[in-house]
Amino acid sequence: MMNRLFCLCIIFSLIVSLPSIGQSKKSLKKGNKKYKKGEYELAIAIYEKALDKGGNTGASNFQIAESYRLSHRIKKAAPYYKAAIDQNYNDERATVFYAFALKANEAYKEAEDVLSNYLDVATVDSLRTLAENEYNNLRNLSEIKEKNSYYRVKNLEAINTKDAEYSPVYIPSELYFTSSRGGGKMYKATGTSFTDIYKVKTKGAKVDLNSVEMLNNLVNTPKVNDGCVTFSRDGRTMIFAKGNSGRKRGTSEVNLYSTRYRKGEWTEPKMLRISTPNTWDSTPALSRDGRTLYFASYNRKDGYGGVDIYQAKLDGRGRWGNVRNMGPSINTPGDEMFPYVANDGKLYFASTGHPGLGGLDIFAAERKDGKINIVNLGSPINSVDDDFGLNLYKQNLGFFSSNRAGGKGDDDIYTFVNDDPNLKVVNYFLAGTTVTEDEEGNETILANTKVQLIGSNGDLLEETTTSTAGTFQFRVYEGENYVLIGEKTDYFTTRGDFSMIGKSIPQEELVKMVTNKSFETKLKLDKLVVNKSIVLENILYDLNKWDIRDDAAIELDKLVNVLLDNPEIRIELSSHTDSISSDEYNLRLSQRRAQSAVDYIIAAGIDRERLVAKGYGESRPIARNTNPDGTDNPEGRQKNRRTEFKIISIDKVKKVNKDGADDGVLEEDDIDFDEEFDDGN
Numbered sequence: 001m002m003n004r005l006f007c008l009c010i011i012f013s014l015i016v017s018l019p020s021i022g023q024s025k026k027s028l029k030k031g032n033k034k035y036k037k038g039e040y041e042l043a044i045a046i047y048e049k050a051l052d053k054g055g056n057t058g059a060s061n062f063q064i065a066e067s068y069r070l071s072h073r074i075k076k077a078a079p080y081y082k083a084a085i086d087q088n089y090n091d092e093r094a095t096v097f098y099a100f101a102l103k104a105n106e107a108y109k110e111a112e113d114v115l116s117n118y119l120d121v122a123t124v125d126s127l128r129t130l131a132e133n134e135y136n137n138l139r140n141l142s143e144i145k146e147k148n149s150y151y152r153v154k155n156l157e158a159i160n161t162k163d164a165e166y167s168p169v170y171i172p173s174e175l176y177f178t179s180s181r182g183g184g185k186m187y188k189a190t191g192t193s194f195t196d197i198y199k200v201k202t203k204g205a206k207v208d209l210n211s212v213e214m215l216n217n218l219v220n221t222p223k224v225n226d227g228c229v230t231f232s233r234d235g236r237t238m239i240f241a242k243g244n245s246g247r248k249r250g251t252s253e254v255n256l257y258s259t260r261y262r263k264g265e266w267t268e269p270k271m272l273r274i275s276t277p278n279t280w281d282s283t284p285a286l287s288r289d290g291r292t293l294y295f296a297s298y299n300r301k302d303g304y305g306g307v308d309i310y311q312a313k314l315d316g317r318g319r320w321g322n323v324r325n326m327g328p329s330i331n332t333p334g335d336e337m338f339p340y341v342a343n344d345g346k347l348y349f350a351s352t353g354h355p356g357l358g359g360l361d362i363f364a365a366e367r368k369d370g371k372i373n374i375v376n377l378g379s380p381i382n383s384v385d386d387d388f389g390l391n392l393y394k395q396n397l398g399f400f401s402s403n404r405a406g407g408k409g410d411d412d413i414y415t416f417v418n419d420d421p422n423l424k425v426v427n428y429f430l431a432g433t434t435v436t437e438d439e440e441g442n443e444t445i446l447a448n449t450k451v452q453l454i455g456s457n458g459d460l461l462e463e464t465t466t467s468t469a470g471t472f473q474f475r476v477y478e479g480e481n482y483v484l485i486g487e488k489t490d491y492f493t494t495r496g497d498f499s500m501i502g503k504s505i506p507q508e509e510l511v512k513m514v515t516n517k518s519f520e521t522k523l524k525l526d527k528l529v530v531n532k533s534i535v536l537e538n539i540l541y542d543l544n545k546w547d548i549r550d551d552a553a554i555e556l557d558k559l560v561n562v563l564l565d566n567p568e569i570r571i572e573l574s575s576h577t578d579s580i581s582s583d584e585y586n587l588r589l590s591q592r593r594a595q596s597a598v599d600y601i602i603a604a605g606i607d608r609e610r611l612v613a614k615g616y617g618e619s620r621p622i623a624r625n626t627n628p629d630g631t632d633n634p635e636g637r638q639k640n641r642r643t644e645f646k647i648i649s650i651d652k653v654k655k656v657n658k659d660g661a662d663d664g665v666l667e668e669d670d671i672d673f674d675e676e677f678d679d680g681n
Helices: 002-036 040-052 057-070 074-086 092-104 108-119 125-139 141-145 550-565 583-603 634-640
Strands: 151-155 165-171 174-179 196-203 226-231 237-242 255-262 280-286 292-298 308-314 320-325 336-341 347-351 361-368 371-376 387-394 397-402 412-418 425-437 443-445 450-455 460-465 471-476 481-487 494-499 514-524 534-536 569-576 611-617 643-650
Touching: 002 040, 002 057, 040 057, 057 074, 057 092, 074 092, 092 108, 092 125, 108 125, 125 141, 165 226, 165 387, 165 397, 174 226, 237 280, 255 280, 292 336, 308 336, 308 460, 336 387, 347 387, 425 450, 425 481, 450 471, 460 471, 481 514, 494 514, 494 550, 534 550, 550 569, 550 583, 569 583, 583 611, 583 643
Parallel strands: 165 412, 196 226, 226 280, 280 336, 361 387, 425 514, 569 611
Antiparallel strands: 151 412, 165 174, 174 196, 226 237, 237 255, 280 292, 292 308, 308 320, 336 347, 347 361, 361 371, 387 397, 397 412, 425 443, 425 471, 450 460, 450 481, 481 494, 534 643, 569 643
16 A cells, blocks of 8 residues: 555646646756857846756756856856756766856866866866866966966945946046946846946046046947947047847957047947957957057957957058957966056957956066067965956056955946056167168158068067058067068068167166157068069179088078068069189189079079079179270179079969958058147046
8 A cells, every 4th residue: 555655646746747848848958049049147037937847957057157257257157067067967077067167156176186186087078178278277286376466456336236337448638448337238248238338537547437428329239238439549539349239230259449539429330340340359458659559359260269368460551450360378268358458569459268366367568589478467466356347548548347255246446556666667669760772873652562570480579551751660578589571562572681689778768657769760662563683682602613601501591581472473583793714614614603502592592483494694784894005904803703583474363461451440540640648638
């Protein structure tokens, strides 16, 4: 009888639970629809209902955890990841991101143990890479905690509210920031209001609260997240991020827009063409000269994992293009965003992928001895929570954002002072001009020339297009060697060397907080002219021989570079003699010398189809071998014993554009490159 009653109870409980399980599946399916649309706050509420009704609780817990992580609330995700793991939910992301959630809750040792165990069984390569990176970061935390800090931070209480205020950007007398304080319709990803761009009058960190105002509706769009701004040096061009509208005809991702301040108003923004509809692009920052745009991006094919930092260049016609990933020194399998280039040349940015204390930490990247060093700014700038969006208004004073405990609500804006006694810095610049020669041999300016700065290891460091005055400028660093490459259609691509070794100013001689030191150079580009002979200097041979001497090899290496840099040209390399010996002997000797030089160039990797060897013997003198009275003319004979090359054809098809797409919407007159930046104090 008892066994029957027990069986009846089981059957009854199954009958009662079946409808709940069915409802749980419906809730899970409904929640997944919201999740796929990025409406994480709504998805969380539906998944919670699914948990109440039983069913696949592992899936519901995992989806809740992911919703919190993807809406930048990973702290709250920890118990849900743990529940999904305990319920044997089969997704390696649960374990990896559980470790990140533990770290965000300062459970560093537990996070390290979780990753250590996971690495023994990992099967997904991308997750293994992310886990290895974070495991190594956790093992280096002691260095950050023990770091001596000169920073003092303070909540900018006058401007912060219970809502989010973040991404502060200072221009003289004004502070721009992003905030969700506007109320209105809820942003379904976070459950907060949509963000807008605001400004307030300020002198340094002293804000006039009565002057807070939201930018016009051309900039701020209802039911769309707007924010994260950057300005040209004159403050009249603004680039900012704008979220998608959710409409079918709108973009599907966050994109970058530009607007111009005219007649007291911001003009209608236009999307930058470097920001494609299907890539997430945000947190822009312009360099001091306005010619480089740094920004964070996701979904680009050359990324290193999560969100990466990229740079784009402004060409001579005011168009953005040549988008490049900043590389593995900056970017990691984690997220890197909120770049900012200070007047001292350091790139500040926020990252979850470099060794940090919790969520996003703020780092500084600085070139030294040809390498990029990444430094965590340490506490109190960084905390266990998200710290990001640093912006300086003086060398030792600035702002940043944080959602750390003790704030007024969501993200808050903080101010800081850096009391480092060794804060004085020198900015070194290489200022140059691109020139050419006219038909009379006079030096003239060569405008709109692409110039590249190459490091000693061959890496491209910077690239720009010269102005109408032919000028260019690069930041250079002490103790480094560089190569300049100038390139323009219908001109020889030309190289020039520059060294910073021995040119640095000693620290004890610095007086100002920031000292700027410029060095000047010229880069001469010659016109590509068919059949115009160019003498190669110092191509010398031993008497009656044609072997390439060491001193000749140095000069021929330069010609190899010319051919590598100008793949569209085909040349004749010719050798000439004086009139000593017979015509027949000189012709044979010069042919052998020309062929020897061509063989050397082929051995260096140049296609033999691009080269013709020709010996002219004594038939084409450029000076007299003897004086009018019949006596010997040693100087003339020396000039005649020469090696030349000339272009015999130009293949235009082989001249490729190495820039990538030149695009964007800023015009050259939109940015003032010369006006000095006023710190407003």
